[in-house]
Amino acid sequence: VIAGDGGWGTAMAILLSQVGRDVGLWCHDPEYAEFLQRTRLNPRFLPGFEITPAVRISHRFEDLVDGCDVLVSAVPTEHLRSTWTALAPHLPPRVPLLSLSKGMEETTDLRPTQVLAQVVGERPIGVLSGPNIAREIARGLPAATVVACEDAALARAVQSSFSTETFRVYRNADVVGVELGGALKNVIAIAAGMCDGLELGTNAKAALIDRGVIEIARLGERLGGQRKTFFGLAGLGDLLTTCTSPVSRNRTFGERIGRGERPEDILASLSQVVEGAKTAGPVHDHMQRLGISLPISEQVYQVVHRGKPPRETVRALMLRGPKDEAEDLV
Amino acid sequence: VIAGDGGWGTAMAILLSQVGRDVGLWCHDPEYAEFLQRTRLNPRFLPGFEITPAVRISHRFEDLVDGCDVLVSAVPTEHLRSTWTALAPHLPPRVPLLSLSKGMEETTDLRPTQVLAQVVGERPIGVLSGPNIAREIARGLPAATVVACEDAALARAVQSSFSTETFRVYRNADVVGVELGGALKNVIAIAAGMCDGLELGTNAKAALIDRGVIEIARLGERLGGQRKTFFGLAGLGDLLTTCTSPVSRNRTFGERIGRGERPEDILASLSQVVEGAKTAGPVHDHMQRLGISLPISEQVYQVVHRGKPPRETVRALMLRGPKDEAEDLV
Numbered sequence: 001v002i003a004g005d006g007g008w009g010t011a012m013a014i015l016l017s018q019v020g021r022d023v024g025l026w027c028h029d030p031e032y033a034e035f036l037q038r039t040r041l042n043p044r045f046l047p048g049f050e051i052t053p054a055v056r057i058s059h060r061f062e063d064l065v066d067g068c069d070v071l072v073s074a075v076p077t078e079h080l081r082s083t084w085t086a087l088a089p090h091l092p093p094r095v096p097l098l099s100l101s102k103g104m105e106e107t108t109d110l111r112p113t114q115v116l117a118q119v120v121g122e123r124p125i126g127v128l129s130g131p132n133i134a135r136e137i138a139r140g141l142p143a144a145t146v147v148a149c150e151d152a153a154l155a156r157a158v159q160s161s162f163s164t165e166t167f168r169v170y171r172n173a174d175v176v177g178v179e180l181g182g183a184l185k186n187v188i189a190i191a192a193g194m195c196d197g198l199e200l201g202t203n204a205k206a207a208l209i210d211r212g213v214i215e216i217a218r219l220g221e222r223l224g225g226q227r228k229t230f231f232g233l234a235g236l237g238d239l240l241t242t243c244t245s246p247v248s249r250n251r252t253f254g255e256r257i258g259r260g261e262r263p264e265d266i267l268a269s270l271s272q273v274v275e276g277a278k279t280a281g282p283v284h285d286h287m288q289r290l291g292i293s294l295p296i297s298e299q300v301y302q303v304v305h306r307g308k309p310p311r312e313t314v315r316a317l318m319l320r321g322p323k324d325e326a327e328d329l330v
Numbered sequence: 331v332i333a334g335d336g337g338w339g340t341a342m343a344i345l346l347s348q349v350g351r352d353v354g355l356w357c358h359d360p361e362y363a364e365f366l367q368r369t370r371l372n373p374r375f376l377p378g379f380e381i382t383p384a385v386r387i388s389h390r391f392e393d394l395v396d397g398c399d400v401l402v403s404a405v406p407t408e409h410l411r412s413t414w415t416a417l418a419p420h421l422p423p424r425v426p427l428l429s430l431s432k433g434m435e436e437t438t439d440l441r442p443t444q445v446l447a448q449v450v451g452e453r454p455i456g457v458l459s460g461p462n463i464a465r466e467i468a469r470g471l472p473a474a475t476v477v478a479c480e481d482a483a484l485a486r487a488v489q490s491s492f493s494t495e496t497f498r499v500y501r502n503a504d505v506v507g508v509e510l511g512g513a514l515k516n517v518i519a520i521a522a523g524m525c526d527g528l529e530l531g532t533n534a535k536a537a538l539i540d541r542g543v544i545e546i547a548r549l550g551e552r553l554g555g556q557r558k559t560f561f562g563l564a565g566l567g568d569l570l571t572t573c574t575s576p577v578s579r580n581r582t583f584g585e586r587i588g589r590g591e592r593p594e595d596i597l598a599s600l601s602q603v604v605e606g607a608k609t610a611g612p613v614h615d616h617m618q619r620l621g622i623s624l625p626i627s628e629q630v631y632q633v634v635h636r637g638k639p640p641r642e643t644v645r646a647l648m649l650r651g652p653k654d655e656a657e658d659l660v
Contacts, residue, residue, distance in 0.1 A: 143534060201473075210461070226656070
């Protein structure tokens, strides 16, 4: 049972039902649930794809969970706590829960699985994350992802249930690293977008993404993740998708800044959240608290939250003192 | 003194002379040297850029080297041995030599600095490598690179001499890793191009590049490089440029294969070398000799040298057994 009818929840429902899994899709809004059920289309979040007839759709969670063996949370991070607090009374006991959310809870800095652990009762909780643009997966294009949970048997079971001929699932025991990879990449993606908007070229963008993943690993390791996870699919892999996709919200936000729009004006014009703009604040705080160097993330913070002109960030990054790369690599 | 009037040698001459260095540019062909000198243009290898008037140009190496404090080799790998064997009698003693070549000598599998060490006499030899598309650097767009040599004092001197406001130079003592990064990335770039040609999407390409750099690090470490170098600018950074640039020869070769052309027909139609097609052979040999897993490079080998249809490689990569990512990361 997948909770959440956004792009990724819907694509996951289509993917799994196409290989014969019995899938329930929970939709918060009763009217939209009825619309989804009737039309088998989700124009709001995944336009252009038919929801396989076998997918059971309802706004009543309790109608979907009979015999359920995996719960999937496809809920935006900002609605995670409220949604699962409301669903908690209807959850079958001990059934594992897999989170698809990327981000950090703004008020607490908690990772999605930490939030879930506080509200869904005693059960195994894992995360599935990677370079997974929903509409490509709905189209059946090949993709790979990572499932992380502490329980190795559950990881194997999820790997086996979610793998298809086009969706390759890797296991990784590092829940913290996999979850942080999905959150921290959005800050670097804003910088990559600024690079596009300023038309700095392929060399500059490649260097920025490379130095960016090194920053992610440096901070992520200090926050409890394993260094190598950040160079895997849920770290570097996801970063690459976000920095190169024309449809990435975070990259596009950065591109508009690079072309001269003011960050606050862009944010006011958007209906959806730009996660990286939010995450830049906690990253700046962590940097100061830990006394580590995160030059790219810091420039994003300065531009988005302190009004620094984007072109000045290029000078700031290029004119730092000479470095030994080896000391700097992680 | 820069030996070689190709795109990168010429761009390097422009870059350095613009910040006031006294630069000599050696051109093998007497007629073309005269043309370069007269027109200050290099339409054959770097069309559209003026060679700064201060750059001294000659086909007579001995006329350029008076007072020279760094020699730069900007010669294609396949001409490296013959070129420097011919230049050897004219080289000022003990002056350090910096190699810009990316590749491996086909008959010996030697790295460029190993070839140079055999022919240029007793002198410090280093390498400069990174995400450095020549025409972007000639335009003055920002870029970063890595200089590697065993002599730390020389590394600092080169770092200081070659750094400009738009060209950021990192030091790294790992000569082997920096050089292998520049050679091995071309095989993965062919796979990335096939991904483009087959229109497999952003998710697949991101996963491929991520798993690709992990392969590069796995093989590169076995060949004597340091693991972390392969995730730095001369490894991952250069890989990213090559996999995303529309003008990369290796990526374009892969893209044409993905669109259905036969590799041998494409190679026959090109005047320039596709380094990755050559490097795929030695990589396949190393894989078998070392008994390691290099699934992406192996599929490139199968397509380029064994006539395997590119679409079958996707199935081969997606349908391997289930993996623990952590065991597989380096």
